[in-house]
Amino acid sequence: MEKIPIGKHVQGSRNSIVKKKTVVIQGLGFVGAAMALVVASNRDDLYDVIGVDLPSNAGVIDKLNAGEFPVRSSDPKVSECFKMARKRNNFRATSDQGAYALADVVVVDINLDVHKGVRDEHLDTSYSVPLDPFREAIRSIASVCKQDVLVLVESTVPPGTCKKLVQPVFEEEFQKRNLSPEFMIGHSYERVMPGPGYIDSIRNFYRVYSGIDEKSADAVESFLKTIISTEEYPLTRLGSTTASEMAKVLENSFRAMNISFIQEWTEFAEAADVNLFEVIDAIRMRPTHKNIMKPGLGVGGYCLTKDPLLASWSSQHFFGAKHLPQSERAVEINDQMPGHTLEHIFQHFREGIANKKILILGISYLPNVGDTRSTPVEPVFAALQDRKARLVLHDPFVPFWVEHQLETCSDKEALAGDYDAVILGTAHMTYFDDGLLHKILNANKPMALFDPHGAIPDTIRAEFPQHVFKITGRGDV
Amino acid sequence: MEKIPIGKHVQGSRNSIVKKKTVVIQGLGFVGAAMALVVASNRDDLYDVIGVDLPSNAGVIDKLNAGEFPVRSSDPKVSECFKMARKRNNFRATSDQGAYALADVVVVDINLDVHKGVRDEHLDTSYSVPLDPFREAIRSIASVCKQDVLVLVESTVPPGTCKKLVQPVFEEEFQKRNLSPEFMIGHSYERVMPGPGYIDSIRNFYRVYSGIDEKSADAVESFLKTIISTEEYPLTRLGSTTASEMAKVLENSFRAMNISFIQEWTEFAEAADVNLFEVIDAIRMRPTHKNIMKPGLGVGGYCLTKDPLLASWSSQHFFGAKHLPQSERAVEINDQMPGHTLEHIFQHFREGIANKKILILGISYLPNVGDTRSTPVEPVFAALQDRKARLVLHDPFVPFWVEHQLETCSDKEALAGDYDAVILGTAHMTYFDDGLLHKILNANKPMALFDPHGAIPDTIRAEFPQHVFKITGRGDV
Numbered sequence: 001m002e003k004i005p006i007g008k009h010v011q012g013s014r015n016s017i018v019k020k021k022t023v024v025i026q027g028l029g030f031v032g033a034a035m036a037l038v039v040a041s042n043r044d045d046l047y048d049v050i051g052v053d054l055p056s057n058a059g060v061i062d063k064l065n066a067g068e069f070p071v072r073s074s075d076p077k078v079s080e081c082f083k084m085a086r087k088r089n090n091f092r093a094t095s096d097q098g099a100y101a102l103a104d105v106v107v108v109d110i111n112l113d114v115h116k117g118v119r120d121e122h123l124d125t126s127y128s129v130p131l132d133p134f135r136e137a138i139r140s141i142a143s144v145c146k147q148d149v150l151v152l153v154e155s156t157v158p159p160g161t162c163k164k165l166v167q168p169v170f171e172e173e174f175q176k177r178n179l180s181p182e183f184m185i186g187h188s189y190e191r192v193m194p195g196p197g198y199i200d201s202i203r204n205f206y207r208v209y210s211g212i213d214e215k216s217a218d219a220v221e222s223f224l225k226t227i228i229s230t231e232e233y234p235l236t237r238l239g240s241t242t243a244s245e246m247a248k249v250l251e252n253s254f255r256a257m258n259i260s261f262i263q264e265w266t267e268f269a270e271a272a273d274v275n276l277f278e279v280i281d282a283i284r285m286r287p288t289h290k291n292i293m294k295p296g297l298g299v300g301g302y303c304l305t306k307d308p309l310l311a312s313w314s315s316q317h318f319f320g321a322k323h324l325p326q327s328e329r330a331v332e333i334n335d336q337m338p339g340h341t342l343e344h345i346f347q348h349f350r351e352g353i354a355n356k357k358i359l360i361l362g363i364s365y366l367p368n369v370g371d372t373r374s375t376p377v378e379p380v381f382a383a384l385q386d387r388k389a390r391l392v393l394h395d396p397f398v399p400f401w402v403e404h405q406l407e408t409c410s411d412k413e414a415l416a417g418d419y420d421a422v423i424l425g426t427a428h429m430t431y432f433d434d435g436l437l438h439k440i441l442n443a444n445k446p447m448a449l450f451d452p453h454g455a456i457p458d459t460i461r462a463e464f465p466q467h468v469f470k471i472t473g474r475g476d477v
Numbered sequence: 478m479e480k481i482p483i484g485k486h487v488q489g490s491r492n493s494i495v496k497k498k499t500v501v502i503q504g505l506g507f508v509g510a511a512m513a514l515v516v517a518s519n520r521d522d523l524y525d526v527i528g529v530d531l532p533s534n535a536g537v538i539d540k541l542n543a544g545e546f547p548v549r550s551s552d553p554k555v556s557e558c559f560k561m562a563r564k565r566n567n568f569r570a571t572s573d574q575g576a577y578a579l580a581d582v583v584v585v586d587i588n589l590d591v592h593k594g595v596r597d598e599h600l601d602t603s604y605s606v607p608l609d610p611f612r613e614a615i616r617s618i619a620s621v622c623k624q625d626v627l628v629l630v631e632s633t634v635p636p637g638t639c640k641k642l643v644q645p646v647f648e649e650e651f652q653k654r655n656l657s658p659e660f661m662i663g664h665s666y667e668r669v670m671p672g673p674g675y676i677d678s679i680r681n682f683y684r685v686y687s688g689i690d691e692k693s694a695d696a697v698e699s700f701l702k703t704i705i706s707t708e709e710y711p712l713t714r715l716g717s718t719t720a721s722e723m724a725k726v727l728e729n730s731f732r733a734m735n736i737s738f739i740q741e742w743t744e745f746a747e748a749a750d751v752n753l754f755e756v757i758d759a760i761r762m763r764p765t766h767k768n769i770m771k772p773g774l775g776v777g778g779y780c781l782t783k784d785p786l787l788a789s790w791s792s793q794h795f796f797g798a799k800h801l802p803q804s805e806r807a808v809e810i811n812d813q814m815p816g817h818t819l820e821h822i823f824q825h826f827r828e829g830i831a832n833k834k835i836l837i838l839g840i841s842y843l844p845n846v847g848d849t850r851s852t853p854v855e856p857v858f859a860a861l862q863d864r865k866a867r868l869v870l871h872d873p874f875v876p877f878w879v880e881h882q883l884e885t886c887s888d889k890e891a892l893a894g895d896y897d898a899v900i901l902g903t904a905h906m907t908y909f910d911d912g913l914l915h916k917i918l919n920a921n922k923p924m925a926l927f928d929p930h931g932a933i934p935d936t937i938r939a940e941f942p943q944h945v946f947k948i949t950g951r952g953d954v
Contacts, residue, residue, distance in 0.1 A: 206763060254769050255766075268791075271799075272795070272796050322748075326738050
């Protein structure tokens with residue numbers, strides 16, 4: 001375990017001798033790792049930062065301690081933050097949960113997962129939300145922390161979790177420890193996005209926060225002000241932790257539902273010979289309709305694929321109220337969405353897909369980013385593999401697809417195909433700007449191109465009329 | 478019947494002698510009447526305008542001919558347009574369908590209704606869309622019109638109507654009349670909103686248009702450019718009439734669905750003791766989430782209450798494709814939404830509502846406007862009337878509630894209550910700005926206030942703590 005420098009006395013930026021506070025980040029995943037960097041590189045050098053993760057994540061811990069960011073990112077600010085932290089020598093990662101004892105602030109950035117397909121018998125849902133791992137993680141803090149610790153939960157949780165789970169666990173542990181309950185608990189959710197704005201999606205973006213009481217909310221506010229540009233992006237305080245927990249899952253459910261909504265219109269447009277993309281461009285002229293979504297392959301990532309279920313589960317489990325059928329249904333529809341592109345593929349290869357050579361361009365769930373969490377390319381890949389297609393994978397942002405333990409091919413290999421079809425899994429700009437798609441079309445016999453994103457420009461279609469283009473949501477193609 | 482001046486030779490704005498074209502507006506309802514005025518008052522005095530409606534609408538026809546607008550409107554531009562038309566002497570209304578014979582352009586602004594609760598046995602839907610009245614209206618044009626007429630359909634129709642209904646009727650009638658099919662058919666939808674921007678919602682707003690062929694689309698474009706400020710609000714041409722018909726019902730379905738989505742969160746927030754309004758304000762800080770809707774009483778008006786059904790019906794009837802379950806469900810949820818506020822009311826009056834004196838403030842479906850079409854206040858009114866409540870109605874914008882043949886009361890009468898409850902049916906600004914609500918609270922014994930819009934400010938709640946406030950979507954009240 002790394003030696004952790006704590007309680008150093010340093011020359012503060014306000015020309016006074018201040019004792020640096022210790023901030024411990026629980027969970028060094030996609031959010032926690034970035035949060036740790038942002039806290040360590042705060043403007044006024046106020047904190048020593050310790051990142052804690054499980055021993056099973058030793059790889060991540062080692063990387064961070066070596067100054068290497070564990071998430072592949074195109075954001076140059078990641079290395080800037082690292083440089084700053086190295087210079088200050090104020091950031092270490094560890095698997096030792098004893099670190100929580102040193103914390104003035106603990107930021108909780110662990111995942112709280114939904115198990116899809118695992119029935120909750122009690123609530124009669126087709127998914128379940130096991131709270132135990134989260135509860136035990138909270139207990140690991142409460143059982144050793146300082147009496148007046150501030151616990152800031154950033155994890156996306158079922159609304160009600162801070163009041164109905166975190167606070168009771170703290171009360172229980174503090175009672176065992178014969179401590180008066182001076183702890184403070186708050187909730188504030190991040191809106192972290194992968195890609196080139198990774199660090200700024202924490203540092204320079206709006207934040208919502210709350211506390212289980214006034215004192216907690218005030219403490220969260222003071223802390224956030226030291227790490228976020230709150231003058232430019234004012235904080236919003238909500239009346240309860242349940243409110244800010246709800247805000248997080250509501251904003252993601254709103255987006256998930258807007259995506260799912262367009263799926264039935266995609267199929268309608270195809271039946272009616274309409275180009276849904278031009279229809280949506282026309283609708284987006286209205287300021288009130290700017291965020292209507294376009295057709296796509298499906299929904300990936302960690303948030304939109306589960307947050308609506310966390311909400312519905314909370315309504316039933318924590319509050320004995322009704323489930324949220326539209327929000328649940330949005331997740332179902334989005335999960336099934338890749339099936340629509342698969343239908344196009346199967347329809348094209350009526351004689352069967354076995355032994356067809358198919359190039360999948362893009363694996364990431366978002367364009368221009370290497371992030372394969374719950375990518376909708378996965379079910380397409382799996383279904384084609386099941387049917388014995390000969391698949392070639394290409395993604396400049398994903399050299400190695402961890403979930404499938406597969407290496408993707410180089411540009412040169414992608415070109416050498418003799419393919420029966422190309423599927424645009426992710427509409428990375430590089431496929432068009434750097435002309436890879438154009439080269440592939442030039443190098444191949446006439447074949448089928450499946451574009452669920454409507455990303456292939458009409459100019460390419462016009463140039464290669466002997467190829468078959470199937471663009472989801474474009475009945476007119 | 479009014480004498481219709483046609484074919485006048487006038488001094489055109491471009492200093493040449495031009496024969497004015499005749500534009501006939503079919504349907505003088507909410508849209509057609511305003512469209513007629515906008516066309517008649519076009520910048521360059523290019524048209525003679527004839528409005529045609531059914532003999533059963535003689536009242537509207539007489540009013541228009543007398544220079545009185547048949548729709549109550551706070552828009553000062555309505556009378557400006559009238560003055561202009563009077564001066565030009567270029568606008569008449571009539572019930573004589575012979576007028577279509579004079580038209581260079583016919584603008585179709587009649588309603589195509591959905592019959593909710595009337596099963597379509599063939600499609601297995603719980604609603605039906607009778608096309609016959611619309612078809613006969615189109616036939617009344619096709620049977621007498623000029624050979625090269627331009628028919629511009631502005632009505633909201635099931636996508637596919639221009640190609641699958643309007644065009645075939647014209648072909649049939651032109652064959653009967655031994656005319657070569659030189660007619661042009663286009664579609665362009667209005668986005669008319671009642672209220673102070675009534676005229677500008679036609680003249681100064683984005684337009685989408687299309688034609689059944691290039692010639693038709695070009696003709697629509699030329700016509701629209703003469704009546705709409707297209708330099709400031711550029712036109713968008715879509716590839717087919719089906720596409721622009723789809724755009725209209727899609728943008729309204731999007732909105733209907735965004736409203737329905739928030740209903741399940743409203744109930745969740747109430748169960749979880751959360752103020753959903755502050756949660757939504759926090760979410761709206763994100764530019765991508767600006768149009769997430771707030772809780773409300775329900776959805777009214779002519780569009781959002783039926784357009785999603787037109788779409789789903791079209792997909793099945795015209796294209797043999799699937800229905801649109803999310804869009805259909807949005808209408809169902811919105812239709813049931815007033816039931817939630819009624820639940821609050823019944824819950825409060827557990828001992829029964831008979832003989833309770835209840836003031837309903839606001840009947841219109843939109844604030845600051847007198848428009849009672851499909852207002853969600855109606856089911857609340859009906860349910861309370863059924864249960865023998867003593868109801869008092871107030872709406873400064875609706876002196877007479879046509880659908881119920883009821884006069885609403887004056888401010889003075891509204892004050893004189895001794896009410897058991899007040900329901901804020903419509904959040905007209907005047908209730909707060911002019912202090913009527915404040916005066917009512919002062920003049921009454923402690924009572925219950927039901928606010929499904931979250932419009933009553935916290936300051937009023939603080940000032941009258943002895944009253945019971947029940948705000949939909951605010952579990953914290």
